[in-house]
Amino acid sequence: MTLSDDITRFYISGLPKTKRGYDCIMVVVDHGLTKGVIFIPTNKELTALEAAELQTSHFPKRLQT
Template identity: 40%
Template sequence: MLKTVSILSSVLMMTVLCGLDRLCVPSDQALREKVKIEHQRASGLLQPLEIPMCKWDEISMDFITGLPTTQKRHDAIWVVVDRLTKSAHFLPIRKNYSIIKLAEIF
């Protein structure tokens, strides 16, 4: 970290915009690549996922949180997507629901 700070300190300027600290990075491509390499892990070989045989046999899911609370006190959305058909269900939930409660909803 100190190495990165020492490299960047001569060319970066800290500014405060809307209460957020932001770094203004110059257009020096070599410097950008050096900083990028320091903070990234080497990735392994990518493996394709198998194609499911039946609808809803394999799903992917995501949680959208940080939403305003509804009248029913829901403050998140649980997105469940069938990997074969790409159809999705958007389920209103509370972010403090347990795994058991989520299983009941699904």
């Protein structure tokens, strides 16, 4: 089992656009190590590559002590 086996990602969309252009929230849930949830503002035009980059740039911050 790897760390990624315990992580799920889903999106909350259909939100009104913010001043920064966000209209969607990426939710990353760690069911394993930290049992934490990360909410990342984004937009619905997000590509798979951009989603992966966002997840990896935000998730390690939660693991730092």
